[in-house]
Amino acid sequence: MSIKLEQVKYTYSPKTPYEQVALKGVSLEIEKGEFVALIGHTGSGKSTLIQIMNGLLTPTEGVALVNRQNLAGKGAAVKSARSQVGMVFQYPEHQLFAETVYEDIAFGPRNKGFDEDVVEHLVRQAMEFVDLDYDTYAHRSPFQLSGGQMRRVAIAGVAALDPEYLILDEPSAGLDPVSRDNIFARLLELYKKRGLAVILVTHSMEEAVRYANRLVVINGGQIVLDGRPEDIFLHHRRELLASSMDEPQVYKILAGLRSRGLQLPGSIKDGASLLAALEKAKGLTPRKTQGQKGEQAHAQ
Amino acid sequence: MLSDITLGQFYPGNSLIHRLDPRTKIIWTLLFIITVFLAEGTFSYLFLIGLVFGIIGLSHLPVGMVLRSLKPLAFIIVLTLGIHVVTGIGSDVLYKWHFITITREGIELGIKMSLRLILLLVISSILTFTTSPIVLTDGLEALLRPFKRLGVPAHELAMMMTIALRFIPTLLDETDKIIKAQTARGADFNSGNLLQKAKNMLPVLIPLFISAFRRADELAIAMEARCYRGGEGRTRMHELVYGREDYGSFAALVILIFFMAWLRWRAYLPW
Numbered sequence: 001m002s003i004k005l006e007q008v009k010y011t012y013s014p015k016t017p018y019e020q021v022a023l024k025g026v027s028l029e030i031e032k033g034e035f036v037a038l039i040g041h042t043g044s045g046k047s048t049l050i051q052i053m054n055g056l057l058t059p060t061e062g063v064a065l066v067n068r069q070n071l072a073g074k075g076a077a078v079k080s081a082r083s084q085v086g087m088v089f090q091y092p093e094h095q096l097f098a099e100t101v102y103e104d105i106a107f108g109p110r111n112k113g114f115d116e117d118v119v120e121h122l123v124r125q126a127m128e129f130v131d132l133d134y135d136t137y138a139h140r141s142p143f144q145l146s147g148g149q150m151r152r153v154a155i156a157g158v159a160a161l162d163p164e165y166l167i168l169d170e171p172s173a174g175l176d177p178v179s180r181d182n183i184f185a186r187l188l189e190l191y192k193k194r195g196l197a198v199i200l201v202t203h204s205m206e207e208a209v210r211y212a213n214r215l216v217v218i219n220g221g222q223i224v225l226d227g228r229p230e231d232i233f234l235h236h237r238r239e240l241l242a243s244s245m246d247e248p249q250v251y252k253i254l255a256g257l258r259s260r261g262l263q264l265p266g267s268i269k270d271g272a273s274l275l276a277a278l279e280k281a282k283g284l285t286p287r288k289t290q291g292q293k294g295e296q297a298h299a300q
Numbered sequence: 301m302l303s304d305i306t307l308g309q310f311y312p313g314n315s316l317i318h319r320l321d322p323r324t325k326i327i328w329t330l331l332f333i334i335t336v337f338l339a340e341g342t343f344s345y346l347f348l349i350g351l352v353f354g355i356i357g358l359s360h361l362p363v364g365m366v367l368r369s370l371k372p373l374a375f376i377i378v379l380t381l382g383i384h385v386v387t388g389i390g391s392d393v394l395y396k397w398h399f400i401t402i403t404r405e406g407i408e409l410g411i412k413m414s415l416r417l418i419l420l421l422v423i424s425s426i427l428t429f430t431t432s433p434i435v436l437t438d439g440l441e442a443l444l445r446p447f448k449r450l451g452v453p454a455h456e457l458a459m460m461m462t463i464a465l466r467f468i469p470t471l472l473d474e475t476d477k478i479i480k481a482q483t484a485r486g487a488d489f490n491s492g493n494l495l496q497k498a499k500n501m502l503p504v505l506i507p508l509f510i511s512a513f514r515r516a517d518e519l520a521i522a523m524e525a526r527c528y529r530g531g532e533g534r535t536r537m538h539e540l541v542y543g544r545e546d547y548g549s550f551a552a553l554v555i556l557i558f559f560m561a562w563l564r565w566r567a568y569l570p571w
Contacts, residue, residue, distance in 0.1 A: 087484040095481040097506035111486030
């Protein structure tokens, strides 16, 4: 059970003056149960790659398989394979259209042809996942909600499809810290509970190291790094910087400490886990700090 | 960005024709179209066809691409030809059956009319192929400016066109994104009858309208914030200046008009 890309190449507007090669032969396999962060600077081919993963784009060369089913072409098998890959685009709230939150979330399940009672169940479940109270919000207009709430409605609209693979393109862009943490907390819960694969496209190294258990760096239409985020940030700094990516702040501190001879375990994910490791290594007394409740390492 | 230039049918390049001032090209195109209607006799037409191919050659455009721009209007061209042929006027009747009369004059007139249409279409395509829409609008504004006294809002018209042109690729991008997002949620835009299809487009159209209004609002605020008050006293970043090539083109145009006029009316000339 995986999404598998074999030597995928993609060219936009081939044979015109605007021809542009976006992917130059990418091979990648993502298993169910993985939480993958996909990073790369603007124009590196990320967006093309994720659109190929759910069949919105068909590779110019190479194949894209979901659960061994080729995504190219038409037919029921292709359609059902594509529907296994949920896709949350950038600024998904811009795609809301229905009169009520319920109707918008129900759009996907209804397109799949479920009965109305199944649809209602899925909508309730999806709303619960994004932490929107059904009775309060289901019959409101999505356009009256706040930005963060609108985004959660849009994410619920994809989650309601009950996909095995979930791709999110910068789900935290333009959100305030509370909404952002909220969305990620919900996402992690969904990920753990359903054992699906999450592919997170992000520009934030902090998010990548904090949530993902695999990191894929793409540059110039090719995969340049693929591995555990901790390994990449510790041991592949040069390649990372060469593809115009940065490292998380925590790893800058960690590298500084290492160069001064303080070896800390390699499972540091954020400020809180660094502090905990420091306390342990240096024998400092843990002190109850205020306002740090949410700062725990979530993933793994 | 890529999408900013894939607009209309502009074919980027740096040929002589691409470099000409847009005003030159607009005036050239207009007067060329009038000249086409002066054409009389086989030689005139052959000369004009040769000239058009010469211009295509100078502009380094692929000939096939230019000729393909005739495709949308092929029907009208064929229809023009057909009507002239079957409703022939003149005395040299070749064939007659009920209301269908085919005459030599009719066939000639049909060919002439379709050739005129083709020439007219090709020359205007060359204009849009070699001039980016923004530059074209600049040229139009400059040409319309003298008519401002007559109440033609040249600057406002040009600004509206520029904004509209500017937002076509943006809205296309947006449409593409929304269609993809709704497709990913299982939307189907291709099945059902016409009414069903129109209804299926709602999940695309509603977000598109909302975003168009939002963008319009943001643009208006941004323009106001930069003290936009219309064209009065506004200077330009790129002033249009005629160069040597433009004067050359105008000279060629004048010669062409006189030549075509001479070809047409030389029989009436006293010498």
